[in-house]
Amino acid sequence: QVQLVESGGDLVQPGGSLRLSCALSGVTLGIDLIGWFRQAPGKEREGVSLISRSDGSTVYADSVKGRFTISKDNTKDTVFLQMNSLKPEDTAVYYCAIRTNYGSHWWSAAEYGYWGQGTQVTVSA
DSSP states (O other), X not given: OEEEEEEOOOEEOTTOOEEEEEEEEESOTTOOEEEEEEEOTTSOOEEEEEEETTTOOEEXXXXXXXXXXXXXXGGGTEEEEEEOSOOGGGOEEEEXXXXXXXXXXXXXXXXXXXXXXXXXXXXXO
16 A cells, blocks of 8 residues: 655745655555646646656646656655746646556546645645
């Protein structure tokens, strides 16, 4: 069994920055692909970014490219999401998840089998 716990969400002004953390615990051996998702009120959950814990390769949604950076610290079983130049439309609950199904759509929530409880990010003046 594995657990994921997100932290770092907060209220921030437009143009500001936040760093989210996703801490893994339990049986983490063999876990490779970790994704960040977000869900705004009334909208579907959308993929933000994905990282491989083994080789560090990353992918990003077009909406966050150049502003968000995903990274990892395998010694601490933690994945981070550095968010810069935040916009009001980035407001959402952010989740991390473990990819368990290897289809062709990394951004699809259906391909992830384990989820954290989420952390709220609010971008507002």
